[in-house]
Amino acid sequence: MEKQPRLLASQLLLKNSLFEVSLNRVLLTWKEIATKKKRVSGGIHHPFKVGTSHGVSVSEILAVRELDVDSETKDDGRWQKMPQKSTEAYPYAFTVSYVERAWQHRWRCSDVTFHCLEGALCQQWVQTIREQLTALTSRPKHLLVYINPYGGKQQGERIYEQKVAPLFTLASISTHVIVTEHANHARDHLRTEAELKKYDGVVCVGGDGMFSEMVHGLVSRTQRDNGVDQNSPEEKLVPCTLRIGIIPAGSTDCICYATVGINDPVTSALHIIVGDAQPMDVCSVHHNNTFLRYSVSLLGYGFYGDVLADSERKRWMGPARYDFSGFKTFLTHHYYEGTVSFLPATDILGTPRDKTRCRAGSRCFICQHNGQLYSEDAPEICETDTDVSDSEYKGGWRVIRGKFLAINAASMSCACPRSPKGLSPAAHLADGTTDLILVRKCSRFNFLRHLLRHTSKYDQFDMNFVEVHRVRRFRFTPRYCQSDSELDLRENGKRLFSQICRDHPACSCSPAYSSWNCDGEILPHAAIEVGVHCQLIKLFARGIEEQPVFEDLPNPCVV
Ligand SMILES: Nc1ncnc2c1ncn2[C@@H]1O[C@H](COP(=O)(O)OP(=O)(O)OP(=O)(O)O)[C@@H](O)[C@H]1O
Ligand SMILES: CCCCCCCCCCCCC/C=C/[C@@H](O)[C@H](CO)NC(=O)CCCCC
Ligand SMILES: [Ca+2]
Known part of the structure; x- marks a missing residue:
């Protein structure tokens, strides 16, 4: 792979150990530096590096935020824990949230906090990482969300509020949420009313039936806007530009499972945040x-x-x-x-x-x-005989x-x-x-x-x-x-x-x-x-990832 120029490199503290932390356009890496002396043959002592190097792809960083270190140690005037000597010396900190791969195609949000000696350095890290995230143009900023409160085990609203909304907030995604009141509410809203120009994607919380409503709403809207007649079986349909995200909360969740590898709301929310795109065939x-x-x-x-x-x-x-x-x-x-x-x-x-x-x-x-x-x-359509x-x-x-x-x-x-x-x-x-x-x-x-x-x-x-x-x-x-x-x-x-x-x-x-x-x-x-x-529609997904690449390795990936 082509070597990327470094944007930043500093020695920062992570869990009371010193790390060499480095950022380029594609990777954030950190590697532990030991401060002890090591005896080697000939009686000479010199510093040595320990531990493996950890790396997170910039495209899988979800957010970065500056930490108020003081407020971490205090709560209502009562001390929660004694600050470690080393973090006292590094009083500024920032946290990077990133995608961590867990078992069976599940993704989780993980945090790593780096402590800095100076406030200016801390701000420089936060600002540079934010600039990298802003440059990722495939990430959605505004989403239109439909929740079916009656799909599957009727947990759609709870799943969205507890597991998904906090992640969208963390990633600074704004949402307009509609809890559906009847079957085909989402389909009809998408087809006729929704101001689609305001959004970078639409999301359904429910099962395959809700996803089908999104497809019907979006595909019909796109054909109508482009003057295409859906009643003609031979008509070539116009692809939809907005991507669809599925937060699984249904009975079968087949579309989510077959495009992500698992029906897990947190995993799907993270695929939406990183701005994945998976084209998909549609049958008329x-x-x-x-x-x-x-x-x-x-x-x-x-x-x-x-x-x-x-x-x-x-x-x-x-x-x-x-x-x-x-x-x-x-x-x-x-x-x-x-x-x-x-x-x-x-x-x-x-x-x-x-x-x-x-x-x-x-x-x-x-x-x-x-x-x-x-x-x-596009293939020609030929007529068949009936007497065969x-x-x-x-x-x-x-x-x-x-x-x-x-x-x-x-x-x-x-x-x-x-x-x-x-x-x-x-x-x-x-x-x-x-x-x-x-x-x-x-x-x-x-x-x-x-x-x-x-x-x-x-x-x-x-x-x-x-x-x-x-x-x-x-x-x-x-x-x-x-x-x-x-x-x-x-x-x-x-x-x-x-x-x-x-x-x-x-x-x-x-x-x-x-x-x-x-x-x-x-x-x-x-x-x-x-x-x-x-490839008439696109999903916020990337298809099923080959498992051994990540699941045999500790997370974040060791580089
Ligand atoms: N507010 C609502 N009241 C009643 N039905 C609704 C409402 N909102 C959506 N629906 C309809 O409920 C049907 C089932 O929803 P959904 O697909 O979310 O769950 P499911 O059928 O349990 O799961 P799956 O489709 O994965 O088997 C959909 O066809 C949808 O049109
Ligand atoms: C006697 C043992 C038999 C074991 C057989 C297991 C075979 C399972 C194959 C499952 C295929 C699911 C196909 C998905 C269809 C979805 O578009 C649809 C909407 O959610 N689900 C069903 O129709 C729900 C269909 C559910 C079928 C069981
Ligand atoms: Ca196909």
């Missing part, structure tokens, strides 16, 4: 040339649709509703007939069966390479007809605490593709094996009833057409056993339709068309 979902919704994580028909439909009626159970409904849905073992057509992403790097993972986001080589391809050459055999190619599209227990499209890994590797472990956050996973009708036992593999090291795709394709677009048509009256029944929440059972009155077979689970929301139609929009 249409029915008959009408826009339905956007999706960033899972579009699931069959198993995950049925789990969601059942769990929505059990919101009162909190996050446990998914376990209850998951078990119940597994026992019902319904399959659904239909045709899946998709446009394979043939020109890209990477496959859904890769052993490599999307790591440290914007620096992920696959996302960079495929993102570049996408912006140069079980699997065939039509104008670049592949068509597969069958009976499916689950049809899942994962635009990112969908890693979450329930499944730390996710639905599609090798999926990329920002490569312009989604992984289409088709789970055909099989025995309950085999389906259980497939599900359990999401929680173990074994490959969930290595089973003869499962196939996975990396695609740019796809369509699904259920075998039987949905009439308007059937749609009305669905909307009334009634279970629909339609034509398929009327055709076979003696059987107790599957209902004709499942529902699409679109990032945790039920879609009103089974027949949908989906297209991936590469």
Whole structure:
């Protein structure tokens, strides 16, 4: 690495030991200097250096402040602790707060306090570090925050006030906080009212549902401002400029987990403060040339649709509703007939069966390479025939007809605490593709094996009833057409056993339709068309960091 010129270097006191402290444009380092004499061979004594050198990247310094040393030792006139001899001699001090890496991708705020001999030197350190922080233009200064008080275990407000707001204050970030009063409050405020020019980013405190509100609000606003019609499935959408931060306080927190590596409010707040940026793909979902919704994580028909439909009626159970409904849905073992057509992403790097993972986001080589391809050459949309055999190619599209227990499209890994590797472990956050996973009708036992593999090291795709394709677009048509009256029944929440059972009155077979689970929301139609929009939004995150780099080392990193 190119050697950076030093901005400051001084001998300062830290915990009663003398340190050589140095600052350049990228690093703050400190190394202990021993004052004792050491006997070496030949009877000569000379000072020696002890300890290792510690370093913190300037980009991960959160704040610096001057300390009032006197007030540290006194409280209401009563002495709290006796000042050490050495700190008496160094009466001025400043504290640097920085990011410390803890276990399993967690970040924490750590402090180091340096004592100085002279006030002028102390001020020079504080001022120089502040200048370095001000030069970091990617850091947000003003944020618009939406809190869902009812997400997850209903702890959103407490989490924000106790864990996040103090960190934003420390980093001199000003906030405008809105506690939502109803579902879609945040979405509608963002889409129509919010004065977005005043902010450097928007933050949601809640789960995947709240994040989805932010995406819908911001993406719709951006398209409207740029005169883009969301109802046209072929329209190229305009990327959003404001970044979105997620303070996890939901039931699944899949987006946060898959972009940061953990669902931890303090870690997410620190990623926002340091101004991280992670681009992300967004899928648009249409029915008959009408826009339905956007999706960033899972579009699931069959198993995950049925789990969601059942769990929505059990919101009162909190996050446990998914376990209850998951078990119940597994026992019902319904399959659904239909045709899946998709446009394979043939020109890209990477496959859904890769052993490599999307790591440290914007620096992920696959996302960079495929993102570049996408912006140069948006693929053409070709029409397919409807009369097709079980699997065939039509104008670049592949068509597969069958009976499916689950049809899942994962635009990112969908890693979450329930499944730390996710639905599609090798999926990329920002490569312009989604992984289409088709789970055909099989025995309950085999389906259980497939599900359990999401929680173990074994490959969930290595089973003869499962196939996975990396695609740019796809369509699904259920075998039987949905009439308007059937749609009305669905909307009334009634279970629909339609034509398929009327055709076979003696059987107790599957209902004709499942529902699409679109990032945790039920879609009103089974027949949908989906297209991936590469890197349409940006998050305050950096993707999952490779673990061994920091976690084998003490913190701050030893240089
Ligand atoms: N004030 C509110 N009252 C009722 N519902 C709200 C309110 N604010 C937001 N919502 C809705 O609550 C739903 C669930 O919220 P959220 O995503 O925060 O938690 P969750 O569903 O528990 O978590 P996850 O989505 O991670 O499973 C969202 O779809 C959102 O639209
Ligand atoms: C019998 C043992 C089975 C064990 C199987 C574990 C498999 C877990 C895979 C989890 C995949 C989560 C995908 C994320 C989807 C989110 O967009 C959505 C909104 O939060 N969550 C759900 O729909 C909630 C979906 C919850 C499903 C359980
Ligand atoms: Ca993707």
